[in-house]
Amino acid sequence: MTNHAEDFSLAAALRATEGWDDPDDLTDPTDLTDADDAAEDDGWESGYADADPEDGDDPTTGDLDLVERHELRRVAGLRTELEDITEVEYRQLRLERVVLVGVWTEGTVADVENAMAELALLAETAGSEVLDAIYQRRQSPDPATYIGRGKVEGLREIVQATGADTVICDGELAPSQLRNLEDKVKVKVVDRTALILDIFAQHAKSKEGQAQVELAQLSYMKQRLRGWGGNLSRQAGGRVGADGGGIGGRGPGETKIETDRRRINDKIAKLRRELKAMKGTRDTKRQERRRNEIPSVAIAGYTNAGKSSLLNRLTGAGVLVEDALFATLDPTTRRTTTGDGRVYTMSDTVGFVRHLPHQLVEAFRSTLEEVADADLIVHVVDGSHPDPEGQLSAVREVLADIEAGQVPELVIINKVDAADPLVVDRLLRREPHSVAVSARTGEGIAAAIAAIEADLPRPQVEFTALVPYARGDLIDRIHKDGEIGSLEHTADGTRVTGRATEALAGELAVYAV
Structure with missing residues (x-):
């Protein structure tokens, strides 16, 4: 009998791939890969912000991180056998050749086709080859097998004909549905939640991100031990x-x-x-920014909407950019300045998705607090997506869940270089406070920066002071932390009027005129 008390890590098991001998490889998410191979085989261009052929480089791409992620790739053709699993926590999500299954309960045919297309992208991002997809119109999912009895028989025939080894369902399956469906089709069955968890396990790089993903996986699997x-x-x-x-x-x-x-x-x-304990460190940094009254901007939006590309374009952050879902899991914060010298921070956050698993929202709550505590949310939407309005609604649902619904919001319609101009015009009319940009080409970036700076909170205290020339440090702080209305050099010092934070205004009170 195997002693599984000696080595227990569900996250490592979910990230494991058959045929790997070194156990250390199973716990390093940077050694796993995305769906780049499958994307190239299907004719998709991998990498929204690929290198520009004219200048040989693209400032919006984190090249080093991208190379590291692509160092090792999943090997196609590995098989998954339905076998007697004695160590349940080591059940592996070895997604290779998959068939997609969906249940259509509401909306139009276009809605369900968009949902299945997104599920296919999720599967490819996890390293799978999508062979076929079926969906069924029902009032509600079947309580026993998710799809009806007739569809189960048809699904089994498709699995046998295509040689698929995994079935992915576009929904969260109850343990009984998962068991019954596996018993019927005789291959591994994975639901949407487990699929997204597997992608997160591959892409999490920081210690905090890996712990958050493992917590979400354990919470999900606890009720599904079998x-x-x-x-x-x-x-x-x-x-x-x-x-x-x-x-x-x-x-x-x-x-x-x-x-x-x-x-x-x-x-x-x-x-x-x-x-x-990690949250305490993050809170300390946030409190330091609050103490210095530094405005914060959080970039939020649907996964693969171009948030990281926009952050790189706006601040030169150099973070990883990839044409894949959930490429960014570890938040990045960069300090930048406005045109008049005011300092503020801009943070990239994890992307959202339709029906984001509850376990992930809870596990990533400490990270998502960056959004809830921000002074401004830059909501990025993919203008080239078939359903951008659906993306906006899905993200706002998550923002409401993390109590960020009241934070001021600026909508950035990204990828206009690849979008239909009519769709962009429709979105601009639907969202009055919005700007259309292309993070790849730089179109509209100047307007976006101006809109962000205009929405930043302004210092509250008005002042007029005659600052001695010996206190040039105060003038420098006014540039960084306040707003200068007028500035005049006189024989006695620098006469300056404007707005400042309470702390700075207190220091300037000595020189008030």
Whole structure:
């Protein structure tokens, strides 16, 4: 009997790929890859902000991070067998050749086709090859198998004919639906939530991001522990030390599934303690910015809308840019200045998606607080997407969940170089406070910067002061932290009027005139 108490990491198991020998490789998300190979095979161009052929470089791309992510690629053709899993926490999401399944309960045909297209992009981002897709119109998903009995038979025939080894459902399946569907089609079944969790596990790079993803995975899997056969119902009572039960496993008898659930709860508690400590560091940095009254801008929006490209274009941050869903999971904050010298910060955040799993929202809450505490949200929407209005609605739902719905919002319609001009005009009319830009070509960037600077909070205290020439440091701080209305050099010093923060106005009060 395997002693799985010695090495328990659900996130590592979900990130693992069959055929890898070195266990260290299984825990390093930078060693896994995205769907670049599959995208190229299907004729998709990978990388929205690819290098410009004219100048050989693109300032909106984090080239070094992109190279690191593409160092190793998933190997196509690996098979997934439905086998007796004795270590449930090590069930692997080995997505290679997949069939997509959706249930259409409301909306138009175009809506469901857009949803299935997005699911296909998610699957490709996770490293899969999409073979076929089916969807069914129903009042509600079937409580037993998600799709109706007839569709289950058709799905099984498609799986057999195409040689698919995984079925991905566009929804969150209950444990019973997952089990019943797997029993019917005889291959692995994965729902939308598990798929997104797998993508996050591949792309998380910072320690905090990896802990957040693992917490979300554990919360999701805790209610879905299962296995084939009777191995999970066996009790480990009496003297079980030789079998690996050890201290805490003895007693009247604890089934293996109960032991697994207890260990998952212990791991969740440990991760929450770690994230709480990391949150303290983030809060300290945020409080320092508040103490200095530095305005903050958060870039939010749908995944792959071009948020990182826009941050690079606006600030020269050099963060990773990739034409893939959820390429950015680790937030980046950069300090920049307005045209008149005022300092403010701009943060890139994790992208949102339709029906973002609740576990992810909870796990990433500390990161998403950057958005809720911002002075301005720059809401980026992909103008070339088939349903940009749907993107706007999906993002605003998440913003409401994290209590950021009341923060002032500026809508940036990105990728206008690839968008239909009629769609862009429609969005500009629908969103009065909006600007159309292209982060790739630089079109409209100047207007976006002007709109952001106009929406930044202004210093509240008006002042008029005659500052001695020996206090040039105060003039410098007025440029950085305040607004200068007029400035005149006189024989006695610099006469300046404008607005300042309360702290700065207190220092200037000595020289007030």
